[in-house]
Amino acid sequence: MSEEWIEVGRLDDIPRLGSRVVKSAEGEIALFRNSNDEVFALRNRCPHKGGPLSEGIVAGKRVTCPLHNWIIELENGVAAPPDEGCTPAYPVKVERDSIFLMLSPASAC
Amino acid sequence: MKERLVLIGNGMAGVRALEELLKLEPDMYDITVFGEEPHPNYNRILLSPVLAGEKTIDDIILNSREWYEEHGITLHTGDPVVAIDRAKRRVRTDSGVEAPYDRLLIATGSRPFIIPVPGADLDGVIGFRDIHDVDVMLEAAKHYKRAVVIGGGLLGLEAANGLMKQGMDVTVVHLLDTLMEKQLDKPAADLLKRSLEARGMKFLMQAQTKAILGDKRVESIRFEDGMELQTDLVVMAVGIRPNVELAQQAGIHCERGIVVNDTMQTYDPRIYAVGECVQHRGVTYGLVAPLFEQAKVCANHLANLGYGLYQGSVTSTKLKVTGIDLFSAGEFHGGEGTEEIVFQDPAGGVYKKIVLKDDRIHGAVLYGDTIDGAWYFQLMREGTDVSDIRPHLLFGQSHLGDSGHGGVNQAAAMSDDAQVCDCNGVCKGDIVKAISEKGLFTVDDVKLHTKAGASCGSCVGLVEQILADTLGGDYSAPEAKPLCTCTDFTHDQVRAAIREEHLTSLRQVFDKLDWRTQDGCHVCRPALNYYLIAAWPEEAGDDPQSRFINERAHGNIQKDGTYSVVPRMFGGVCTPADLRAIAEVAEKYEVPEMKVTGGQRIDLFGIPKEQLPAVWKDLSDAGFVSGHAYGKAMRTVKTCVGSTWCRFGTQDSTGMGIELEKLTWGSWMPHKFKLAVSGCPRNCAEATIKDFGVVGIDSGWELHIGGNGGVKVRATDMLCRVETEAEVMEYCAAFIQLYREEARYLERTAPWVERVGLTYIKQHVVEDEVNRKALAERFRRSQEIAQVDPWKQIAEGTERLGFMPLKVVGSN
Ligand code: SRM
Ligand SMILES: Cc1cc2nc3c(=O)[nH]c(=O)nc-3n(C[C@H](O)[C@H](O)[C@H](O)COP(=O)(O)OP(=O)(O)OC[C@H]3O[C@@H](n4cnc5c(N)ncnc54)[C@H](O)[C@@H]3O)c2cc1C
Ligand code: SF4
Ligand code: FES
Numbered sequence: 001m002s003e004e005w006i007e008v009g010r011l012d013d014i015p016r017l018g019s020r021v022v023k024s025a026e027g028e029i030a031l032f033r034n035s036n037d038e039v040f041a042l043r044n045r046c047p048h049k050g051g052p053l054s055e056g057i058v059a060g061k062r063v064t065c066p067l068h069n070w071i072i073e074l075e076n077g078v079a080a081p082p083d084e085g086c087t088p089a090y091p092v093k094v095e096r097d098s099i100f101l102m103l104s105p106a107s108a109c
Numbered sequence: 110m111k112e113r114l115v116l117i118g119n120g121m122a123g124v125r126a127l128e129e130l131l132k133l134e135p136d137m138y139d140i141t142v143f144g145e146e147p148h149p150n151y152n153r154i155l156l157s158p159v160l161a162g163e164k165t166i167d168d169i170i171l172n173s174r175e176w177y178e179e180h181g182i183t184l185h186t187g188d189p190v191v192a193i194d195r196a197k198r199r200v201r202t203d204s205g206v207e208a209p210y211d212r213l214l215i216a217t218g219s220r221p222f223i224i225p226v227p228g229a230d231l232d233g234v235i236g237f238r239d240i241h242d243v244d245v246m247l248e249a250a251k252h253y254k255r256a257v258v259i260g261g262g263l264l265g266l267e268a269a270n271g272l273m274k275q276g277m278d279v280t281v282v283h284l285l286d287t288l289m290e291k292q293l294d295k296p297a298a299d300l301l302k303r304s305l306e307a308r309g310m311k312f313l314m315q316a317q318t319k320a321i322l323g324d325k326r327v328e329s330i331r332f333e334d335g336m337e338l339q340t341d342l343v344v345m346a347v348g349i350r351p352n353v354e355l356a357q358q359a360g361i362h363c364e365r366g367i368v369v370n371d372t373m374q375t376y377d378p379r380i381y382a383v384g385e386c387v388q389h390r391g392v393t394y395g396l397v398a399p400l401f402e403q404a405k406v407c408a409n410h411l412a413n414l415g416y417g418l419y420q421g422s423v424t425s426t427k428l429k430v431t432g433i434d435l436f437s438a439g440e441f442h443g444g445e446g447t448e449e450i451v452f453q454d455p456a457g458g459v460y461k462k463i464v465l466k467d468d469r470i471h472g473a474v475l476y477g478d479t480i481d482g483a484w485y486f487q488l489m490r491e492g493t494d495v496s497d498i499r500p501h502l503l504f505g506q507s508h509l510g511d512s513g514h515g516g517v518n519q520a521a522a523m524s525d526d527a528q529v530c531d532c533n534g535v536c537k538g539d540i541v542k543a544i545s546e547k548g549l550f551t552v553d554d555v556k557l558h559t560k561a562g563a564s565c566g567s568c569v570g571l572v573e574q575i576l577a578d579t580l581g582g583d584y585s586a587p588e589a590k591p592l593c594t595c596t597d598f599t600h601d602q603v604r605a606a607i608r609e610e611h612l613t614s615l616r617q618v619f620d621k622l623d624w625r626t627q628d629g630c631h632v633c634r635p636a637l638n639y640y641l642i643a644a645w646p647e648e649a650g651d652d653p654q655s656r657f658i659n660e661r662a663h664g665n666i667q668k669d670g671t672y673s674v675v676p677r678m679f680g681g682v683c684t685p686a687d688l689r690a691i692a693e694v695a696e697k698y699e700v701p702e703m704k705v706t707g708g709q710r711i712d713l714f715g716i717p718k719e720q721l722p723a724v725w726k727d728l729s730d731a732g733f734v735s736g737h738a739y740g741k742a743m744r745t746v747k748t749c750v751g752s753t754w755c756r757f758g759t760q761d762s763t764g765m766g767i768e769l770e771k772l773t774w775g776s777w778m779p780h781k782f783k784l785a786v787s788g789c790p791r792n793c794a795e796a797t798i799k800d801f802g803v804v805g806i807d808s809g810w811e812l813h814i815g816g817n818g819g820v821k822v823r824a825t826d827m828l829c830r831v832e833t834e835a836e837v838m839e840y841c842a843a844f845i846q847l848y849r850e851e852a853r854y855l856e857r858t859a860p861w862v863e864r865v866g867l868t869y870i871k872q873h874v875v876e877d878e879v880n881r882k883a884l885a886e887r888f889r890r891s892q893e894i895a896q897v898d899p900w901k902q903i904a905e906g907t908e909r910l911g912f913m914p915l916k917v918v919g920s921n
Contacts, residue, residue: 006918008915008916008918009915009916013915014915015653015654015911016654017628017654017655018653018654018911020911020914020915021914021915022914022915022916022917022918023914023916023917023918024917024918024919025918025919028914031915034628035627035628049668050670051670052666052670055658055661055662055666055670055718056631056658057630057631057634057635057654057655057657058628058654059626059627059628059629059630059631059634060626060627060628064630064631066657066658066666067666067668069631071631082557082558103918
């Protein structure tokens with residue numbers, strides 16, 4: 001897997017408190033932008049039953065899965081208690097309004 | 110340096126205030142707690158079951174010593190505070206420990222009242238207040254036989270029951286001729302007495318204690334009339350006195366209790382007080398529910414939030430004697446301007462009395478059958494007008510249409526393996542276990558830990574009952590449920606603020622109402638977004654990120670992440686060209702499945718998100734608009750064939766259906782909203798289970814409201830009959846607008862109609878013509894903005910890009 005930064009889009013391509021998806025050979029990666037304009041990247045599969053996290057409601061540094069309302073931490077992909085589980089998080093950074101993503105997970109699950 | 114907070118009194122109210130504070134501001138204070146008792150905080154309420162041998166001390170610990178450690182709280186137990194120095198802002202304990210404070214919280218509870226008769230200080234004479242008292246009683250039960258309990262109130266009877274369970278021969282001595290006179294009227298008290306006697310409890314009524322006799326330990330008790338009764342133990346349960354000496358010595362203003370204002374501050378603004386030691390607006394409380402509310406308000410102020418206000422509480426009681434069902438709330442003695450409804454079956458051991466005043470429940474006493482206690486209490490607290498349900502009131506909630514309140518009557522009778530939450534497969538046993546093991550107090554806690562009630566919510570009523578059953582007197586439904594955990598405000602309060610303060614964006618709501626979270630959460634955001642656009646259709650912009658995915662993607666998300674597409678077919682009527690166009694779209698995009706829906710429309714399933722705009726574009730070119738099958742919105746108007754073809758038809762139901770759908774499509778609602786029009790009373794379109802149903806009759810139209818065909822079936826109530834099509838339109842628009850403006854988010858018309866009453870709706874929509882017209886006009890205005898087809902808008906605008914992947918990348 002590649003350890004290099006790939007430019008995937010502009011910050012403004014993602015609405016505040018919204019999400020967009022990057023498709024990769026390993027599957028979809030969801031990019032989230034919160035109200036402080038921080039960007040996070042998670043594998044787009046809920047640890048519960050694989051729900052698309054990109055379609056959830058983002059608040060603070062968390063997203064609520066649209067299928068059964070598990071709450072997932074954007075920073076590390078871990079489900080908030082009492083639920084248990086996690087989904088891989090990817091390194092992501094914003095430089096001069098461009099978003100860069102690395103395709104090898106920062107946190108394995 | 111952090112501010113220092115000192116708590117005096119390591120009991121239920123004080124520690125609850127700390128818990129609430131830690132939720133809001135975990136790191137704001139250095140906290141020190143002083144407790145007179147040698148234990149960490151425990152559930153005092155459950156001392157009765159401990160005495161009865163049904164629970165152990167370990168079972169009733171609420172906060173272990175580890176809890177204090179984890180939260181960095183310094184705890185001193187077994188060391189009462191003996192002085193408060195307000196000038197130096199310092200407290201001192203019996204053993205000489207001193208602690209400075211910036212803010213002080215007094216929660217010293219109360220002390221049992223000991224009747225000042227000779228001999229009251231003998232060994233074997235005690236009150237019933239803490240673990241020590243219970244230990245003394247349990248020890249006495251081991252060595253002695255006879256016990257007298259003075260006081261036939263709640264506490265006295267629980268003590269007597271416990272001692273009896275420990276094998277003692279117990280006599281209850283009471284000053285009056287009615288047991289529990291503060292909670293019961295005479296008939297209920299007599300039933301109670303009879304059933305306690307049947308268990309072996311003895312009573313001495315209208316007896317006044319004169320002296321307690323004995324050498325070192327109590328040997329007998331003498332009454333005013335000279336009679337004497339031999340005994341080895343005397344428990345005084347004749348009332349409690351707020352524990353105010355410490356505060357008084359420090360010069361804090363006290364009357365019966367420590368006087369506090371609505372923010373739980375004493376006359377010294379650095380010093381707060383909560384719990385039984387407090388007097389608020391002239392009232393002292395002796396039950397935990399109001400104390401927990403005080404704790405919450407106090408925490409809110411300690412956290413410098415400053416918007417919580419305590420305004421007093423209405424309380425209810427239950428007796429925790431296993432096998433005896435008793436419930437009492439409010440002002441049950443009647444009096445001027447009140448009416449009583451009574452059900453009495455002495456042989457069956459059932460007595461129910463409801464006191465009404467101005468068509469509202471003023472008080473209630475239930476004996477033998479308390480199943481509806483929680484329901485009466487709720488009606489009472491919310492001040493619901495009960496004139497509509499008055500004939501059924503005594504027979505309980507199960508005799509009403511039962512939409513939404515799922516099974517209030519079943520909880521106690523259910524076996525542990527009976528499934529409560531059908532969505533998440535949670536059984537009663539799981540819930541009971543979570544409540545007792547994890548120490549849960551609220552429905553929200555249960556939802557979080559078990560997921561019961563977390564999905565469709567239809568079992569929440571049942572969960573509430575199980576909570577009440579499991580916790581016993583410990584539980585009282587919270588006064589008013591906050592909208593979500595981000596705020597203490599209720600739906601209604603938030604709505605009122607949006608209207609009165611003219612708030613037009615989520616940000617303004619968060620700021621004005623001091624939301625606890627920066628962005629809200631998935632529960633409050635959709636609700637707030639709806640309230641904003643419903644209140645200010647012209648000004649408030651819609652916030653797509655605050656909508657559930659279905660409303661953002663304008664389709665129903667499926668379990669594999671694809672979507673369904675349901676084009677609108679007005680009144681269910683279609684042409685061959687319409688069908689052909691849909692068929693072509695289905696073929697072109699290789700739609701995996703098509704189906705005719707229960708709402709008379711056609712559904713295309715399995716469409717990936719990025720394809721949605723293209724599908725919409727084609728449908729929109731063929732003249733279709735979105736069917737909103739995904740939204741908290743106006744859904745469909747179901748119709749029957751009607752007089753155009755049907756041999757029984759009296760009216761053109763399809764034509765009417767089309768007009769109604771044209772009027773209402775695109776409208777956002779508190780919950781989904783369905784209509785139907787039938788051409789005659791045979792009612793083939795099932796109009797009587799719809800939110801708004803129309804049935805053709807010879808002379809015009811019958812209008813029905815509040816039906817529901819979903820989780821709990823509820824047949825509609827008849828609103829009225831009208832003659833013309835124009836009237837149908839006007840009444841429909843007015844009813845919808847009233848619902849849009851007043852129902853809580855995610856409250857469908859069925860539970861809403863039951864909550865506010867049919868009379869209320871008739872007053873606003875039928876009887877008051879001016880109001881009806883105004884409502885209808887407001888609806889039309891909001892429709893001018895709402896009736897844009899989201900599909901066309903997205904398919905043709907830049908928004909469609911949001912449906913595409915941001916980028917497709919290879920990994921090697
Ligand atoms: C498609 C359809 C079934 C079908 O194939 O026939 C359907 C499908 C769903 N229904 Fe329904 N309901 C459908 C007609 C009904 C009906 C019959 C009717 O409308 O006449 C009812 C009972 C009538 C009623 O609502 O009172 C009905 C009562 C429900 C309920 C229970 C509502 C309640 O208040 O108790 C839910 C759950 C909810 O809304 O929370 C629900 C929820 C759903 C959801 C949205 C579940 C979900 O959240 O994913 C399903 C979406 C499937 C999809 O992806 O499209 N559906 N659903 C029907 C679409 C009607 C339409 O043309 O728009
Ligand atoms: C047997 C029994 C059954 C009950 N059943 C019910 C019921 O079914 N439902 C219900 O709602 N309520 C019930 N109650 C009432 C409920 O327990 C009280 O309302 C509640 O505990 C009061 O909380 P509090 O914090 O004000 O006082 P407490 O819980 O009494 O806490 C006060 C604490 O402060 C300590 N203290 C006092 N002075 C000092 C000092 N100077 N320094 C340090 N510490 C001090 C005391 O030792 C005590 O531990 C029952 C009470 C009893 C005794
Ligand atoms: S309700 Fe039945 S009978 Fe009446 S018009 Fe419709 S189809 Fe005909
Ligand atoms: S798949 Fe995410 S919560 Fe179930």
